[in-house]
Amino acid sequence: MIIAIDGPAASGKGTIARRLAAHFGLPHLDTGLLYRATARVLLDEGSRLDDVDKAVSAARGLALLDFDEERLRGREMGEAASVVAAIPEVRAALIDMQRVFAARPQGAVLDGRDIGTVIAPAAQVKIFVTASAETRAQRRALELRGRGERVDYASILEDIRKRDQRDSERSDAPLKPAEDAKILDTTDLNIEAAFAAALAMVDAAGPRL
Numbered sequence: 077m078i079i080a081i082d083g084p085a086a087s088g089k090g091t092i093a094r095r096l097a098a099h100f101g102l103p104h105l106d107t108g109l110l111y112r113a114t115a116r117v118l119l120d121e122g123s124r125l126d127d128v129d130k131a132v133s134a135a136r137g138l139a140l141l142d143f144d145e146e147r148l149r150g151r152e153m154g155e156a157a158s159v160v161a162a163i164p165e166v167r168a169a170l171i172d173m174q175r176v177f178a179a180r181p182q183g184a185v186l187d188g189r190d191i192g193t194v195i196a197p198a199a200q201v202k203i204f205v206t207a208s209a210e211t212r213a214q215r216r217a218l219e220l221r222g223r224g225e226r227v228d229y230a231s232i233l234e235d236i237r238k239r240d241q242r243d244s245e246r247s248d249a250p251l252k253p254a255e256d257a258k259i260l261d262t263t264d265l266n267i268e269a270a271f272a273a274a275l276a277m278v279d280a281a282g283p284r285l
């Protein structure tokens with residue numbers, strides 16, 4: 077069974093994906109980390125984020141990298157990832173790795189922006205997780221503060237809006253629900269309720285292979 081979870085930044089999709097993976101004993105890939113790690117290579121070597129050749133070789137070299145999640149999950153890397161993710165050649169360089177992961181015999185849970193539309197269009201379960209920009213900004217501010225970053229709500233809300241716009245308006249694999257995705261709005265749900273709703277959606281998809 078492939079479970080595809082898509083949605084905008086801080087919608088709760090990562091937590092839901094992780095918990096579904098644990099519940100069903102499936103491997104989980106947070107595909108945002110691939111774009112964040114690509115951006116990190118460019119920033120570390122002092123390259124511009126829009127240098128297509130450098131960005132593609134960074135994306136291709138990722139398998140060799142140690143994913144230092146703490147730094148990858150910071151605010152700067154989320155922004156930078158959204159910029160490199162708009163480069164079609166970077167997306168092309170990362171497709172195979174994601175499709176191979178999705179094709180594991182026991183199945184997989186992947187979360188990102190284009191899993192149900194591009195990476196795994198045949199996924200048995202597709203959930204598009206969303207929430208209001210204000211709620212997402214509150215969650216992101218809490219999360220970043222918990223990580224020790226000093227952030228204010230207004231600038232995080234601005235980041236979220238900018239990122240939504242960049243991710244939704246790019247030409248290649250824009251953020252949008254697949255036609256057969258179920259929409260899960262987590263604005264008024266805590267994590268337990270959101271997970272329960274996601275689980276019900278998986279169960280409603282029918283018997284699991």
Ligand code: DC
Pocket residue numbers: 085086107108109111112154157158161162187188189190191239243
């Ligand atoms: O999910 P995230 O916040 O870690 O993702 C960071 C950025 O990476 C996001 O703004 C857009 C990009 N991304 C993407 O374009 N496609 C994916 N499948 C996952 C992330």
